[in-house]
Amino acid sequence: MEISKELAIKLLKQMMEIRQFEDMIMELLAKNIAEGGSHLYAGMEAVAVGAISVIRPDDYITSTHRGHGHAIAKDGDLKALMAEILGKKTGVCKGKGGSLHLADLSKGNLGANGIVGGGLGIATGAGLSIKLQKQNKVVLCFFGDGATNNGIFFECLNMASLWKLPVVYICENNKYAMSVSVERSHAVKDITKKAIAFDIPAENVDGQDVIAVREVVGKWVNYAREGKGPSFIVANTYRYYGHSRSDPRVYRTREEEKFWKERDPIILFANRMKQEGILSQEEIDSIEEEVRKEVEEAVDFAIKSPYPEPEELYTDLYI
Amino acid sequence: MRTITYRQALNEALDEEMARDSRVFLFGEDIAIYGGAYGVTAGLWQKYGEERVIDTPISENAIVGTALGAALTGLRPVAEIMYIDFIGLCMDQLNNQVAKIRYMFGGKCTVPLVIRTEGGAGRTLGAHHSQSLEAWLIHIPGIKVVMPATPYDAKGLLKSSIRDDNPIVFIEHKMLYNTKGEVPEEEYLVPIGVADIKREGKDITIVTYSRMLLFSLQAAEILEKEGISVEVIDLRTLLPMDIETVVKSVKKTNKVVIVEEDCKTGGVGAEIGMQIVENAFDYLDSPIVRVAGADVPMPKSPVLEKLAIPDVDRICSVIRNMLK
Structure with a gap:
């Protein structure tokens, strides 16, 4: 697939935005500026960025408890996202959602979710809605390896296949459901096999390779748009940080972490763009610098933003 | 005025709202060809098609x-x-997603969703097909819980529920489907969150909802002949609860009985009673009394099933005792 310079810049920039955003949150957590939990997407950037880069602004996504990356890739505003994570009034959900519930329906982001597998029903329903309204949209449904052991996963895959819904189910297999590895929790290690029972086409993709993700997701998005039904992709990837900030990562080795960091999605893509003569090192450095400024501005905005007024406690519950 | 069944009233509500708004669709187990386990959706698949x-x-x-x-x-x-x-x-979806999503997303979405279901005892179906679980649901901010007792209210409230932009759990009662009542031919709505005084009285107030309204009205009829004037309030909506109508009645009668089919412990009556205490304690002449379901799984045996829920005799004797 030909990569234009414009596209290369967009992909690289978004991946860097996610990485720096997440690194920054880790810093804010350490300084107690950010409170509560936060599940960071660092290491997995190529999946969200590659997948979402092939859909349209009016297409939908559903996200996960590790949802910052999806929100940024779905045209999320860094300032409003950072403010939300700090519980500020200017946040994308007015400070009522937080890290686990980043959503922006105006951009087709039907939300991150604090319940593992929580987005599967919403995504499948959005697919049904598209079909019943005879629209040409698609849904990308992101979830983790752990969610494929949850009952609603099976209920939704059955419905989606039965009714040929335009949903691309994307399992981000980062090897661990919190601390329990795929080996220790899945009877079937190749997760794509779970889709076979529902007659849904499925394939694995290298989740560290943003171009590979684009190609595979692009193919199945077209399939969905043509009305042929759902598909199932397992993007094999790795999260750099622990499950959440309190995680000492005792269930995995430092060697394993090193192995994956040597396959860093941002470095892999930057090197490839340099080799192919699409981007120069100077251009890459300048994108990184630009992102650094944006993330700093987002943090500054979030910290300076006010918290919601007490009256906000009871607003937005009912219409 | 014409008389139709509760089932037919619900069917008309669905039919009229589907005709009125093409965005309305029905979704569930055995509702299409079969017409619903209790026949509420009969004929709609034939009329509106499988989409x-x-x-x-x-x-x-x-x-x-x-x-x-x-x-x-x-x-x-x-x-x-x-x-x-x-x-x-489906409690995860209902509690964690449906009820919370609008609030979690800062009010930037609406959830115009009705979940119709039915509950209650009376058909000797045993513990898995006879429960009254509405108390679980009123503990979930973000949804509304509607429980109509009459055909008129069933139709008007279902139409209002479908037009509401909030998620609503609409709980019918299996023993009410064949009951009949007056329902006008012309269109009308019944507002959500408004209780209805089904019978006026001055000596004591019964607060009730769903099938227990029918038992309460029968009890009131019997007691009337004994010189006891009973006011019967049908809550119709449990969440939000129209406590103002209840309080107004308590200020008049100074005595309250709550009649509910659900298990007594942690039941809807506990909430009603506490709200009365909070809002009208000084007007109460005697303790609030609950006539409620037994704290047991619903037994199969018709004899035991009858004992597990309130009946007209129990309501009458409780009230006679209170007025001694």
Whole structure:
């Protein structure tokens, strides 16, 4: 697939935005500026960025408890996202959602979710809605390896296949459901096999390779748009940080972490763009610098933003 | 005025709202060809086709989850959970997603979703098909809980529920489907969140809802002959609860009996009673009394089943004792 310079810049920039955003949150957590939990997407950037880069602004996504990356890739505003994570009034959900519930329906982001597998029903329903309204949209449904052991996963895959819904189910297999590895929790290690029972086409993709993700997701998005039904992709990837900030990562080795960091999605893509003569090192450095400024501005905005007024406690519950 | 059944009233509400708004569709188990386990959706599949009356797999969690997804993206689903006993299977979607999503997202979405279900004892179906679980639901901010007792209210409240932009759990009662009542030919709505005084009285107030309204009215009729004047309030909506109408009545009668079919402990009556205490304690002449379901799984035996829920005799004797 030909990569234009414009596209290369967009992909690289978004991946860097996610990485720096997440690194920054880790810093804010350490300084107690950010409170509560936060599940960071660092290491997995190529999946969200590659997948979402092939859909349209009016297409939908559903996200996960590790949802910052999806929100940024779905045209999320860094300032409003950072403010939300700090519980500020200017946040994308007015400070009522937080890290686990980043959503922006105006951009087709039907939300991150604090319940593992929580987005599967919403995504499948959005697919049904598209079909019943005879629209040409698609849904990308992101979830983790752990969610494929949850009952609603099976209920939704059955419905989606039965009714040929335009949903691309994307399992981000980062090897661990919190601390329990795929080996220790899945009877079937190749997760794509779970889709076979529902007659849904499925394939694995290298989740560290943003171009590979684009190609595979692009193919199945077209399939969905043509009305042929759902598909199932397992993007094999790795999260750099622990499950959440309190995680000492005792269930995995430092060697394993090193192995994956040597396959860093941002470095892999930057090197490839340099080799192919699409981007120069100077251009890459300048994108990184630009992102650094944006993330700093987002943090500054979030910290300076006010918290919601007490009256906000009871607003937005009912219409 | 013409008289129709509760079932027919519900069917008319669905039919009229589907005709009025093409975004409304029905979604659930055995609702299309079969017409619903209790026949409420009969004829609608034939009339509106399979894209608007959709038979689903037995997947309660995904029924509610996908209905939510459809509600967030431009449609107005009316999902059916065949028995309220099955609501445990979809409680995650209902509690964690449906009820909370608007608030969590800072009010930037609406969830125009109705979940129709039915509950209650009376058909000797045993513990898995006879429960009254409404108390679980009123503990969930973000949804509304509607429980009509008469054909008139069933139709008017279902129409209002379908037009409401909030998620609503609409709980019918299996023993009411064949009951009849006056329902006008012309269109009308019944507002959500407004109780109705079904019988005026001055000596004592019964607060009740759903099938227990019928028992309460029968009790009031009997007691009238004994010189006891009973006011009967039908809550109709449990969440939000119209406590003002209740308080107004308590200020007049100074005595309250709550008649509820659900298990007594942690039941809806506990909430009603506490709200009366908070709002009208000084007007009470005697302790609030609950006539409620027994704290047991619903037994199969018709004899035991009858004992497990309130009946007219119990309501009468409780009130006679209170007025001694």
